[in-house]
Amino acid sequence: MATSAVPTERAISVTVNGTTYDREVEARKLLIHFLRDDLDLTGSHIGCDTGNCGACSVIVDGTLVKSCMLLAVQADGARVETVEGLAAGDELSKLQQAFTAHHALQCGYCTPGMLMSATALLRANPSPSDDEIRKALQGNICRCTGYWNIFEAVKAAAE
Amino acid sequence: MLLREVAYAKPESLAEALEILAADDGARALAGGQTLINVMKARAGSPDTLVDLSGLDDLKGIELGADGTLELGAMTTYSEIIASSEARARPILGEVCAQIADVQVRNRGTIGGNACTNDPTNHLPPLLAALGARFTIAGRGGEQTVPAEEFFLGVYLTAVGTGELLTKITIPAGRNDGFAAVTLGVDGTCVVSAAASLNGSARLALGCVDAVPVVLSPSSTDPDAVRQAVRDTALDPPSDVHASSDYRRHLAEVLAVRAIEQAQRS
Numbered sequence: 001m002a003t004s005a006v007p008t009e010r011a012i013s014v015t016v017n018g019t020t021y022d023r024e025v026e027a028r029k030l031l032i033h034f035l036r037d038d039l040d041l042t043g044s045h046i047g048c049d050t051g052n053c054g055a056c057s058v059i060v061d062g063t064l065v066k067s068c069m070l071l072a073v074q075a076d077g078a079r080v081e082t083v084e085g086l087a088a089g090d091e092l093s094k095l096q097q098a099f100t101a102h103h104a105l106q107c108g109y110c111t112p113g114m115l116m117s118a119t120a121l122l123r124a125n126p127s128p129s130d131d132e133i134r135k136a137l138q139g140n141i142c143r144c145t146g147y148w149n150i151f152e153a154v155k156a157a158a159e
Numbered sequence: 160m161l162l163r164e165v166a167y168a169k170p171e172s173l174a175e176a177l178e179i180l181a182a183d184d185g186a187r188a189l190a191g192g193q194t195l196i197n198v199m200k201a202r203a204g205s206p207d208t209l210v211d212l213s214g215l216d217d218l219k220g221i222e223l224g225a226d227g228t229l230e231l232g233a234m235t236t237y238s239e240i241i242a243s244s245e246a247r248a249r250p251i252l253g254e255v256c257a258q259i260a261d262v263q264v265r266n267r268g269t270i271g272g273n274a275c276t277n278d279p280t281n282h283l284p285p286l287l288a289a290l291g292a293r294f295t296i297a298g299r300g301g302e303q304t305v306p307a308e309e310f311f312l313g314v315y316l317t318a319v320g321t322g323e324l325l326t327k328i329t330i331p332a333g334r335n336d337g338f339a340a341v342t343l344g345v346d347g348t349c350v351v352s353a354a355a356s357l358n359g360s361a362r363l364a365l366g367c368v369d370a371v372p373v374v375l376s377p378s379s380t381d382p383d384a385v386r387q388a389v390r391d392t393a394l395d396p397p398s399d400v401h402a403s404s405d406y407r408r409h410l411a412e413v414l415a416v417r418a419i420e421q422a423q424r425s
Contacts, residue, residue, distance in 0.1 A: 006166035006179065006186075006208050027167030027209065030160075030196070049160050051197055057263055063238075066263045069196045073167050074189075074211060117262065138346065139261025 012076035016041065017085030025072045032056040034072035035082060043083040043112045047141070054140035057113035058082050064120035066139070083112035086119065095119060095157040104153035106144035113140045118154045128158055160200040166208040173217050173326065176210055177299050181322030183208050188324055190234060190272035193264050218271070218326055221245045227332025233271025233325045238262075240270065249290065250425065251336035251354075255282050258338075258346050271325045274310070277317050277371070280348040284311055285366035286338055288374050289354035289418075292330045298323040307364075311371040333358030337421030339414040340366070343401065350401045351410040355418035363418065365389070365411050368396035380419050386412045 013022045016039060023038055035041045035058070047055035049068050056067040059081040086093045095118055098104070105111045114137065121128055121136035128136065133154050142150060170176040180186050185207030189195060198204040212218055218234040223245035229252075231240070237256035240246045246253055259265055259273075259282055273283040274294065288307035295304045296319050310318045319325050333356060340352035352366035361380055364372040377388035389412045396407035 006168045006183075008164050008166045010167060026164070028162035028165050030162070033161075049200065051193065051264065054261070054263060063266045064263050065267055069193055069264075069267065071167070071192070071196070071209075073169075074192070074213065076169075120262070136262055139263045 010073045010076070012073055014072070014075050014078055014080055016080045017082060027071060027073050029072045031058070031060075031067040031070040031072045031075050031080075034075075035067060035080070038072075041082055041084055044116075045109055045112055047109065047113075047143075052141065053110070054113040054117065055110050057116040057140065059116055059120055062123075064117055081116070081119075083115050086115060093119070095122065095154070098153040098157035099150070102149050102153035102156060104146065104150045106142075106146045110140055110142045110144075114142070114150055118150075118157070121154070122158055126158065128154075130155070133158070162196075162199045163202065163205045165199070165206060167211065168208060169211040169214050171214050173215055173297060173324070176212065176215060176324060177297060177322060179208065179210050180324065181299055184321050186210055188212055188275075190275070191236060191267040191269045192272075193260075193268040194272065194276050194278070212324070218324075223248050229330040229332075231270055231328045231330070233275075233327055234269050235271070237265040237268050237270070237273075241265065249330055249333060249336065251286065251290070251338055252330070255286050255338050255354075258282060258340075258342075260346060270328060274328065275317055275319055275325050277311050277313075277315055278348075279314055279367045279370065280350075281366070282338075282340070282349060282352060285352050285364040285372040286354040287328065287330070288364035288372040289356045289362050290330050290333070290336065291356065291362065292328050294318070294325055295327045295329065296320075296323050297326045302326065304329070307372065308374060314370045316370075331358070335422045335425050337418040337423075337425065339417035339421065341402075341410055341414065351396075351407050351414055353411065353414035353418040355415070355422040357419070357422045361419065363388070363415055365392075365394070365415065368394045368407055368411050377415075377419075380423060382416045382419075385416050385419050389415050 045055035047053035051069045058067045187206035189209040189211045219232040222230045240256045241253045294310040335357040337355040341350045356362045377385045398404040
């Protein structure tokens with residue numbers, strides 16, 4: 001156990017999809033657990049919990065990260081975007097609509113992470129090449145192996 | 160995965176960070192966390208205290224000196240190196256950083272974390288060794304700067320001792336560099352890697368064939384001479400599910416030649 005005077009809990013303030021949450025969290029809590037368990041934002045998924053699958057991908061201060069490899073306390077003061085924030089009310093984002101139109105989801109487990117990775121890509125690079133799309137999705141695994149339609153959806157949203 | 164209970168400090172100065180690290184031998188520096196958090200999940204390591212370095216501006220940024228020397232703060236991420244116009248003074252740096260894992264990991268993982276982890280399958284230890292990088296380590300007694308040969312000491316072991324921090328990595332000017340690796344999938348961890356630098360004399364560093372990068376200086380860049388130089392080091396690499404010892408020895412020769420060839424073209 002920790003023996004130093006350094007605390008194992010910390011008060012944090014995190015803005016998720018525009019709403020600011022002030023919470024006391026244990027330092028050991030991963031950001032994905034904070035989002036899912038504390039804030040009840042269950043759109044971001046836990047697939048592998050080893051940093052490989054990307055189902056937990058969210059955008060923190062404009063940067064795409066895997067939220068299973070970040071502690072919630074590390075997101076103190078940050079602006080976090082999750083899949084719940086992509087749609088404007090009932091209006092799905094252009095990318096989400098492209099996922100529907102191109103059957104880019106089968107079981108849907110990887111979809112939140114795929115959407116966040118593709119959202120980060122299209123913000124930084126609105127007209128990506130085919131290779132840039134593939135490289136941008138490299139950190140996201142689809143257990144249905146439905147990569148082709150996901151690629152097509154991102155490509156359609158980019159055009 | 161629920162981590163074991165851990166204390167968390169986010170110091171605002173290097174002095175404060177060093178003080179916390181020195182006060183508790185169970186304290187570990189938290190850089191990008193792309194290795195450490197997973198190590199903690201697996202209980203392969205269970206620090207008592209995490210010292211988050213993200214608030215230390217002293218450890219960030221890339222500076223290009225008038226003589227072409229690059230100074231990279233230990234907390235500089237792979238993505239920052241890839242995007243940096245200064246880092247393009249040594250193009251191989253961004254090129255190799257772009258081969259590490261995926262976008263998400265590159266956005267968080269740091270050059271200092273990669274070096275300090277000194278996992279033999281990491282890309283950067285052999286590259287930094289080949290480039291003649293120097294490593295600045297700060298402790299409460301002051302700082303020292305050491306070359307790669309004195310920095311990488313063993314598997315997961317470097318010259319950064321308890322209560323110390325790697326603050327920056329200094330890379331001399333040069334352009335003629337190469338890197339070649341056989342990896343587990345595209346941009347995966349290395350099975351064997353080789354980095355070459357032809358600025359002045361030829362300098363090669365081989366990764367994943369020993370506990371630390373194996374540095375050698377082939378007498379010429381001729382492929383036969385390079386292969387002979389690798390053979391002369393009498394490598395005894397480990398066998399595992401990915402490659403036998405013999406196959407790693409073979410790959411070391413092949414990849415050394417490829418790295419040298421890339422350095423000649425660049």
